[in-house]
Amino acid sequence: MDFLVFQYPMITVQACLDGILLGVLFALIAYGMALQWGVMNIINIAQGDLVILGGYIAYFMYLYGIHPAWGVIVAPVIMYFVGIAIYKLVINKVVDRDLFISILATFGISILFMQLMNFAFGADVVLANSGYGTTMLFDNNVVLPNSKIFSAFISILFAVCLVIYMKRSKLGRAIRATAQNARAAKILGVDTEKVYAATFGINAALCGVAGALISITFTIHPYMGLPYTIRSFMIVIVAGLGNLPGVAMSGMGLGVFEEFADYILGTEFRIGSVFLLLVLILVYRRFKLSRKREYLK
């Protein structure tokens, strides 16, 4: 085995740290997915495209001379309304229908968004330069861009704020009640329609934050959405709905896995390995459950 990873232990450290910082971002997106999945029973294939759209908002602020880090504030506000609009136009018609209908409908939205972004912003790979510099660790052997540390920090901040909000606020209580039993919540006077809209909006806002951070730390491209959807889906099924520490842990695990796949297999197989991992995880769970004569439902 002449892989670089095994010859130079510092690369392992580098990959782990990169992966963890990346994984925090994935966990933030996955948190949004878990929220809407739990509350509305919808799997949103357009999740990744919402992320990319948020990224473009930050990128445009950068183009117009505003520091892209402010995108972390602006993107979620805009994306919240985008989310509400998508909900009003499409999602509210598929909420109580078959899950496949929602998958296909959001797949359509995903294609639509991809192409609209391609028209609006061009097909180039872009990134918003934050100018944060880098941090050197371990005798300059490990290089960490400060933007990655910044993005991980902001993600954690947003996640913590949201958890507190869900616990304390009236809307948060209503959302949790709807997730537990939509009918009972309706009887007790919760306007579930509004709750659904707010949930989808919050999910889109989270995607906006994550997208703004991704545009600072990595690159964005109109067609890069689907991998983010798949990653968040994977994180949610590994962690289970409503298990926040699990989401954080599996997000970081996925980040580390990706970095190692990148080093060992090569960058061209990076996305492929993510999708393959999804298949393997699902198949593994299927065999594990079938021993108890159960199945993934």
Next chain:
Amino acid sequence: MNKNNLILYIGIIIFGLAAPFVFPAFKVQLSILCILIVLAITWNIQGGEMGYNTFGNILFYGLGMYLCASVQVGMFFPLAEWTESGGEKTFVHTPAQFFQGMAMGLVVAAVVPTIVAGLIGYAILGLRGHYFAICTLGLGVAAGEISGGIEIIGAGQGFTTPPFPNVGSLEARGEFFYFLSFLVLILTFLAVKAIYSTRFKLILNAIRDNEDKAEAMGIETMKYKIIGWMISAFFCGLAGGIMGGLVGYIDSTDVAFDGREMGVFMVLMAILGGKGTLWGPVIGATVFHIFKEGFWTFFLGWQYVALGVLIVVIVIYFPEGIMGWLREKYPERFGEVVDEADRKAQVEIK
């Protein structure tokens, strides 16, 4: 009824045989239509009859495409050099070599995906509902990404399939591929029609309606699910092999494992026509293809936007499809016994 059917089939076959000479300009479009119908029919075996909404049949289609072209080249020339040189410039197939390679390639393109479906079927078909849908979506994209990294089949730059040999007539290429795809279409239709008249279809429907109950009745559901998927894979592979030759160029994510186009088209066509019917996918694919080719030019550059809107509209407002709509309107024609008294009674209850 039976006589009418016979007339219909004969009419379709005559139309199919005459079409390339009546509409010589549309030969390629007609061939693509045949391929699309094949894909829609095979998707319907899973999505319509069995209730397993797959995005993964594109895997077999792309596999067939790559295999057919690789065999066609690899039988006579070194594959690695072919892809490196960009294909046609260095090596030239004689007509005999081309047709031998094509025949052999199509056999491989049909058989290998069938085996693959059988191998992965046990693992994948144990998933249900949306887990199955997402898993197969992942499978298709993973296949595209991975094949895009393999050097011998052209990696990122794509793979040029052998050009059609010079056999005299200029029209020969279009006619050859048209009749090939039409033949595959007829084979697929007859095979599926034959299958649907047996107990096998009833078992698939039982799986769709309630899999646990079907299992409790003593049906080995897994066996039938895998067989169903293998049948789909067989015809998807064939369709892919022909499509590769027709397009003349294979790219991993844009032509072969094109989940964004072909992978969604087959789902959409089957839903548009009506899931779970024999004729639904055929009608759906025809309507879709005519719409696509007729109106795509108006949306030049905006096709995908139109496609996204179309998906959302069809899925939300038209989930039963054309056949479902017809069935609601003329239930007698579908062999449903309509009791007038019963119907009136239902109206009264409302």
